[in-house]
Amino acid sequence: xxxxxxxxxxxxxxxLLRLAWRRDRVLVPVSVAGLVVLAVGSARATLAVYPDxxxxxxxxADLVANPAVVALYGPLGSQTADALAVFKTVxxxxxxxxxxxxxxxxxxxxxxxxxxxxELLGAGVVGRQAPLAAALVLAVGAVLAASALAGAGLAAVGxxxxxxxxxxxxxxxxxxxxxxxxxxxxxxxxxxxxxxxxAFGALGAGYxxxxxxxxxxxxxxxxxxxxxxxxGWAGRVExxxxxxxxxxxxxxxxxxAGAVAAVAVLARRDLGGGLLPxxxxxxxxxxxxxxxxxxxxxxxxxxxxGWVLGLxxAGAVVGSLLGSVGDLTxxxxxxxxxxxxxxxxxxxxxxxxxTETKFAGFAAAVAGIGLVLRLAAAERSGLAEAxxxxxxxxxxxxGAHVAAGVxxxxxxxxxxxxxxxxxxPRSSDAAPGFGPTLGAALAVLPAVWVLVAVGAVLAxxxxxxxxxxxxxxxxxxxVGELGPTMGLPSGLxxxxxxxxxxxxxxxxxxxxxxxxxxxLAAALVGAGAVAYRRRDxx
Amino acid sequence: xxxxxxxxxxxxxxxxxxxxxxxxLTVAEGEVHGFLGPNGAGKxxxxxxxxxxxxxxxxxxxxxxxxxxxxxxxxxxxxxxxxGDVVLWPTxxxxxxxxxxxRLRGGMDEDRRRRLVERFDLDERKKGKAYSKGNRQKVAxxxxxxxxVPLLVLDEPTAGLDPLMEQVFQExxxxxxxxxxxxxxxxxxxxxxxxACDRVSIVRSGRVVDSGSLEDLRRLTRTRVRATLERAPxxxxxxxxxxxxDVVLEGDHLSCAxxxxxxxxxxxxxxxxxxxxxxxxxxxxxxxxxxxxxxDGAGAVR
Numbered sequence: 001x002x003x004x005x006x007x008x009x010x011x012x013x014x015x016l017l018r019l020a021w022r023r024d025r026v027l028v029p030v031s032v033a034g035l036v037v038l039a040v041g042s043a044r045a046t047l048a049v050y051p052d053x054x055x056x057x058x059x060x061a062d063l064v065a066n067p068a069v070v071a072l073y074g075p076l077g078s079q080t081a082d083a084l085a086v087f088k089t090v091x092x093x094x095x096x097x098x099x100x101x102x103x104x105x106x107x108x109x110x111x112x113x114x115x116x117x118x119e120l121l122g123a124g125v126v127g128r129q130a131p132l133a134a135a136l137v138l139a140v141g142a143v144l145a146a147s148a149l150a151g152a153g154l155a156a157v158g159x160x161x162x163x164x165x166x167x168x169x170x171x172x173x174x175x176x177x178x179x180x181x182x183x184x185x186x187x188x189x190x191x192x193x194x195x196x197x198x199a200f201g202a203l204g205a206g207y208x209x210x211x212x213x214x215x216x217x218x219x220x221x222x223x224x225x226x227x228x229x230x231x232g233w234a235g236r237v238e239x240x241x242x243x244x245x246x247x248x249x250x251x252x253x254x255x256x257a258g259a260v261a262a263v264a265v266l267a268r269r270d271l272g273g274g275l276l277p278x279x280x281x282x283x284x285x286x287x288x289x290x291x292x293x294x295x296x297x298x299x300x301x302x303x304x305x306g307w308v309l310g311l312x313x314a315g316a317v318v319g320s321l322l323g324s325v326g327d328l329t330x331x332x333x334x335x336x337x338x339x340x341x342x343x344x345x346x347x348x349x350x351x352x353x354x355t356e357t358k359f360a361g362f363a364a365a366v367a368g369i370g371l372v373l374r375l376a377a378a379e380r381s382g383l384a385e386a387x388x389x390x391x392x393x394x395x396x397x398x399g400a401h402v403a404a405g406v407x408x409x410x411x412x413x414x415x416x417x418x419x420x421x422x423x424x425p426r427s428s429d430a431a432p433g434f435g436p437t438l439g440a441a442l443a444v445l446p447a448v449w450v451l452v453a454v455g456a457v458l459a460x461x462x463x464x465x466x467x468x469x470x471x472x473x474x475x476x477x478x479v480g481e482l483g484p485t486m487g488l489p490s491g492l493x494x495x496x497x498x499x500x501x502x503x504x505x506x507x508x509x510x511x512x513x514x515x516x517x518x519x520l521a522a523a524l525v526g527a528g529a530v531a532y533r534r535r536d537x538x
Numbered sequence: 539x540x541x542x543x544x545x546x547x548x549x550x551x552x553x554x555x556x557x558x559x560x561x562x563l564t565v566a567e568g569e570v571h572g573f574l575g576p577n578g579a580g581k582x583x584x585x586x587x588x589x590x591x592x593x594x595x596x597x598x599x600x601x602x603x604x605x606x607x608x609x610x611x612x613x614x615x616x617x618x619x620x621x622g623d624v625v626l627w628p629t630x631x632x633x634x635x636x637x638x639x640x641r642l643r644g645g646m647d648e649d650r651r652r653r654l655v656e657r658f659d660l661d662e663r664k665k666g667k668a669y670s671k672g673n674r675q676k677v678a679x680x681x682x683x684x685x686x687v688p689l690l691v692l693d694e695p696t697a698g699l700d701p702l703m704e705q706v707f708q709e710x711x712x713x714x715x716x717x718x719x720x721x722x723x724x725x726x727x728x729x730x731x732x733x734a735c736d737r738v739s740i741v742r743s744g745r746v747v748d749s750g751s752l753e754d755l756r757r758l759t760r761t762r763v764r765a766t767l768e769r770a771p772x773x774x775x776x777x778x779x780x781x782x783x784d785v786v787l788e789g790d791h792l793s794c795a796x797x798x799x800x801x802x803x804x805x806x807x808x809x810x811x812x813x814x815x816x817x818x819x820x821x822x823x824x825x826x827x828x829x830x831x832x833x834d835g836a837g838a839v840r
Contacts, residue, residue: 114667191667193628280663281631289630289638299627382625386678389589389619389691390642393611536592 012126016134020108024138031100032146039093039167040153043085047158056081069324071215072317074234077241082159086239090170094234095207097146097171098178101139102199105182108135110195113271129263136183136259143175163240170237173251177230178203180258187265190274198276206231230254292392292400300371300404307367307412311360315416318356319423322349322431349430350506353420354440358498360416361444362477364409365451369469372405372455375532376466385538398460398532402525405452410445417441432505440504446517447497451476453524460528461535541600542567542689542720543588548597550583550744557583559744560597565722565737567688570715572735573724574827580744581724582622585693588722589619602689615644618682622693622724624674626666632677633662639681651684657706671698683710690714690721696730708734728823738823740830747830755826760784760795762819763804767792768812779807790814 050056057079074091077083112118151168185198206229213226226232288294378384421434455469480496502510543565550558565571590610604613640646739749773787781800
C-alpha cells in the first residue's frame, strides 16, 4: 500500500472522531467519572475505618487470605492500609474500564455498520479505516483518562504516589488490551450482538483465567494461567506493593496487535460483512412459541440465565465469606454500620446475611423490573402492535410480562438463599442453617414485588413513563436500606417498601407487613391492567 | 354484497394534532380497496383504529360486524395485519416469527405458508436482526397471507420489496381476491393501487376526500385529448365548447382537457374539422390524486 493510499484510508478520521465525541459526550465523561469515584471513594471509605497499616493488617488478614476472595478481587498488593484501600477496585475497575473500551469501540464501528449509518458515511469522503481509527482513539482516550484521573485522585487523598501511578497502570493495561480485543472482535463478527459476544466473552474468559491463576499459591504451576489474561496483568501490577508498572507494555502490545489484525480483516471484508457469519435460527418455531407467555419466556431466556449465574456466584461468595465475618466483630465501627444496615437482630453472621440478602433483593428487583418494562419497550419498538393485532387480548399480553417480572425475582432469591444455605454452614459454624437462610431470601420478595408492580403500573399507563420505574426503585432502595445510616427522617424511610421487611435471619417474620406489601403490589398490578386496556397502544 | 368495513365520522387527536377529522370509509365484502394518501394523511391511524389499537375520540366503526375497540379479540380472529413499519424480534428467526404470529392468530394454512415462503424466496433461518427492510416485509406478508382469515389489512405492504417481489405480491393479492377475501390496502404507490384495487378512497388531512371505483373517479376528472386537425379552429373557439379547458393550439396540433360528460361532443366537433391523428388519454390515478391535493381542489370538476 502506498503512503498516499494509506493516508486516504484514514481520511475523515478527525471528523468522525468529533462526531463520535458528540454522541458520547455524556456516556464517556460520566463513565470515567464513575470509575474515578469508585476508586477514590472506596479508598477514602476504607482509610476512614483502617487509618494505618497496623489496623489494616490485623483486621483483614484472614479475609484476604481466603482463596474465594482473592479469586474474586485479585491479589492484595501488600499488608498496608493503601493496598487494602484499593483491594476491591483494582481488578473490578480494570474490568469495568475494559467494558467501557469495548462499548465505545463497538458503538462507533459495528453498531454503526449494523444500523446502516456507516454506509451513509462511507459513501462520503471517509476512508475505509477512518471509523475504526476514530473509535480506537476515543476508546484509548477514555481508558487513559479514567486510569490517570483515578491514579491522581488516589494520590490526592493521601495514598502513596508511586503506588497510585501503578494503580493507573493497572487499569490502563487492561483497558488498552480490551480496546485491542474489541477492535478485532467488531471486524470478525458480522453483527453488533456477535461482536459483543466475542469481546465480552474474551473479557469473561480473561477474568476466569486470572481467577484460576490467582486462587492458587504463587508456587503452583496453575498460577501461570494469570499471565495469559490482561486482567491477570492488571492484578499483578500489585499497586502499593510490587508496583510492576512495566506490565503496561503487554497491554499496549495487545492494543497494537488487535488494531493491526483489525485493519487486515477490514481490508478483506465487505461493508456489513465479517469473518464470522451471523448465527442462524431454526426454520420453524418450537412448542414454547405458542402464546404471549411463551414468547416473553423465550425472549428472556438469555437474560434469565445470566441473572441466575450471577446470583449463583454471589451466593457462593456471600456464603464463603460467612466464615470471615466473625472476625469483623472485633471492629466496633464495622459492627455499628452492619447493625444499621441489617438491623440488630441475632449474631453478627445474621446481621451480615440480612444485609447481603437485601442487596441481593434489590438486584432481583432490577431483574424483575427489566422484564416488566419490556412491555413498554415492545410498544415503543412496534412489536406490541404486531402481537395485539392478533387475537391476543391486551390483558394476556400485560399479564405475561407481569408474570415474568414476578417469577424471576422469586427464582433468583430462591437460588441465592439455597446456595448461601449450603455454602454458609460449611464456612462457619455460626452460620444460620439452610431453612432460615432460604426463608430470609424469600422474605425480601414482598418489597421486590412492590417495585416490580410500580414498573407494571407505569408501563401499563404509558410507555413513555415506564423508565421512571428505575428512579423509583433506586430511591426506594437507598432510602429504605441506607436511609438509617444516612440519618434520614424516619417518616421518609418508612415510605420505602424495604423499610417494612422483617429482620431475617435472626428476627421474626412479620407476616402482616409482608401481606400488606403483597396486597399493595397486587393493587398496583391491577391498576396497570385497567390502564393498559383503556388506552391507545401503538 | 354487504360491507366489511364501515367507518362514520371517525375522529382522533393526539394532543394538538388532529390525525382523523371526521373520516368516512366503506369497504364492501370481497373487494380489494385502495386507501390512498401521502405520509401523514391519517392512513396508519385509521388502520390502527380499525384494529382497536387506538381508541377513537368520536365516530362509529364496524369491522366484520364487530366494534374494534370493544371487541378486539373476536375481531382479530377474522383478520391479518401487516403494519406499515414491520419490526421483527431481533433474536427470532423469520420462520419462528411466521409460526408465532400464525399460532397467536389461531392457526394458518400450512400449504399456503410453504408456497408463500417459496414464492417470496424467503430465507426463514435468518434472525430478525439480520433481515433487510424488504425481507422483514416478506416475513410479515407471508405470516398475513398464510392466515386463514376473511380480511387482510395491509399498511404499505410493498415498501422495500424489489419489483420481482412486488409482482409476486400482486399475484397473491389477485389470489386473495379470487378466494373472496376482503383487502384494505393502504399505499402511496399509485401504480400498485391502480393495478390491484377495485375501489379506492383518497384520504387527505384525516378525511376521505373521494371514494369510488377508478372509473367513478375518472368521470369526475378531465380527460386529456390531443388531435392533429386538417382545419384548425381558433383557440377562443375551442375554449367556447362545453366542458373544455386548458387549450393549447400550436399550428394544427390541439391539446385540451375535457369533462368525461362532454367527451362525445368534443370528438364530434373535431371530426367535423378533419382529424389527422387523435389520442384520448383518461386521467391517470396520479392526476386524480394530485387533483385532490391541489390546495383548492381545482382540478376536479364538481
